[in-house]
Amino acid sequence: MKRRFPSFFRNIVFSLLIIGLLALALGGYVKTLSRLALTPIMAAQTWVSKQYTGFEDFITAPRDVTAIRQENARLEAENASLQAQIVELQQQLGEYQILAALLDFARAHPEHKYLGATVIGRDISPFLHYVIINRGSDDGLRRGMPIVTQKGLAGRVSQTTAKSARVKLITDPTIKVNVRIQPSRSEAILTGSITGDVTLEQIPQDAKINPGNLILTSGLGGNYPPNIIVGQVTSVRSQEYALFQSASVQPVTDFGELEIVLVITNFNPIDIEPLIPVPETP
Secondary structure, eight states, X not given: OTTHHHHHHHHHHHHHHHHHHHHHHHTTHHHHHHHHHHHHHHHHHHHHHHHHHHHHHHHHHHHHHHHHHHHHHHHHHHHHHHHHHHHHHHHHHHHHHHHHHHHHHHHHOTTSOEEEEEEEEEOOOTTOOEEEESXXXXXXXXXXXXXXXXXXXXXXXXXXXXXXXXXXXXXXXXXXXXXXXETTTEEEEEEOOTTSOEEEEEEETTOOOOTTOEEXXXXXXXXXXXXXXXXXXXXXXXXXXXXXXXXXXXXXXXXGGOOEEEEETTOOOXXXXXXXXXXXXX
16 A cells, blocks of 8 residues: 555646646746746857857858959959940940031032041140141142031141141131121131131121121132031121221131041142232332
8 A cells, every 4th residue: 555655646746737737828827937938048049149150250251351352353344344335335426426427518518529537636736726637648638638527617738648647727827718708798718816716807898797697618719619618707896997897706617526527639729829919019
């Protein structure tokens, strides 16, 4: 009987524990107890995880920084290449637009023959206004041939070599162009200046000239073919007792942006200066 009593007692104790646990579970106390028991364990686990992550980042950081730097270098090189391609495409588009405009100009003046040329040099003197093109005597260029852009008159050939030529621009102080003002059809002489400003001289006093009037070559003087647009009147200066009026001109050609020009190759300049009478000196 003594041996059986402890076994019986243990069974009773276990049963009571099971019944108690069931009662606690049904009452919602088990979750609270488990939460209280697990909270320290979870906190310890979180701390260990953070320490491990920090240690892993410390070990792998140099490799990550190197990889990021390599990726940045690759992206920068790719960006630079794309930027260069964009610039090249923009230049090609600009050249295409210029060539298309030059073709339109040639179609509008079919009486002339043209030769395309690229500007390869500019003047360095503040007193001269010229550019150098990549066509010369080997291409049939001769002194005095007119040079035009897609907008109008630019100048004329002043000197040639076998492979290149100097073009004196209409802004040069030594150049003179006989022009006609529209719509009045009055004759005048266009001249350049040291500063690059362009003016009209010897306009008849009775001519009706207004800002906005167009200026075209007249063909007089034998230096340029007629009816090539030169510019536009911006202001008029007139004095009551003067023989002539004068005017300021805005050329149609942007001389700071000259890149491609056309040479009129079938025009032969005529030198009429020997035929102009010189006043006799007393």
